[in-house]
Amino acid sequence: MDWRTLIASQPALARIPPQLRILAERREIDAGETLFRIGDRVQSVFSVISGEVRLIRRDRNGTEVILQRSHGGFFAEASLGNKTYHCDVVATKKGAVLRFPAKAFRAALDEDANFRDAWMTHLAREVRKLRAQCERLSLHNAADRIVHYIESEGTNGAITLNQSRKDWATELGLTHEALYRALRRLQADGTLYIDGDLVAIAQTN
Template sequence: MPQDMIEIIRITPFIDMISSKRQGFPAALRPSSVRTTYEAGAAIFRLGSPAHSVFFVESGAVRLMRLGRSGEEVILHDARAGEFFAEASLDSPKYHCNAVASERTELLQVPASALRELLDADREFSRQWVALLARQLRAVRTRVERLSLKSAAERVRHLLVSEGHGPHCEVTLDGTLKDLARNLGLTHEALYRTLAAMEKEGVIERRNSVLRLLR
């Protein structure tokens, strides 16, 4: 892998960051949810602690991680606004990783017991929940495919083709270019160079927070 790329183990569905029309929090869960706020660096839960809740990110970001054999951080998932996390622990007695707020973050916390009861009692909600998980799985697969591409330009083009809208595969960024670089598995310097080169070659066009594929 080129030196200007960084290998990142994370499966954030990037569509959550580039779309201003994020999938909303299911109305059926609101009565049992509690809004909580965490400052940057605060632990939401730790590996091995009792799995009591599932979480929805209203704003901010949460990093899910484990420690490798040498004590290094292995990033499993970066949960962004509009996304659930810890849903994999719904039927587990303990959490399987650490969850730490990457920045000031507002969450909706749903007790696992309440979610399980709703899944058992409400068939319509159960279908909605399955559909939500299916969307996240499709986004994960798309992201894994994108991160397997070797060049930064290929990753940018893949993003526009797979996530963009209209004849020019238009993508509107809600976050910064540093956020985009992180989600493409690149250093921000590599992304800046790549976007500049693609613009000069007439491959893409940038206008404010909008990226468009020209050819």
């Protein structure tokens, strides 16, 4: 993800005040690297520049549970109000993150009304986005989830995917096979128009 796309997807990044921005450190991460673990003190706020990180937790059986996948922008923002992290964070791809000292981040939120506004907007947007996803995952079949996704994440009934279909399938709560087949069906029966990464809902005139 380039810087422009990153800013566009995370307006709060653009409104970081200068005194906080100069404190940011870029950190390269390798696939498999752990950024922090459950119980670690929250001393930093992170933002993904490239690659992918995952917030994970293990249940009592040791099964891994993914809490959040982030390809760009802040992650574990919800931990800013906490003393310690409530999940592990590992990188799944080689990439880079931006690290802001938590103390300075809080201070900036306190002093800069503009930045604070952007941050609260960011949190509110995150809430809405998550609610939309919950709504989507509550749908009982693949076709409905796909259409819902295009309608809520795309524009005018069309979307240009910025991820592999396999990843899209995971986001939709489906196996990749199920997604492929559903797309095929929807294309065959004329519900969807598909061309590479462009997926559009066909107009029923």
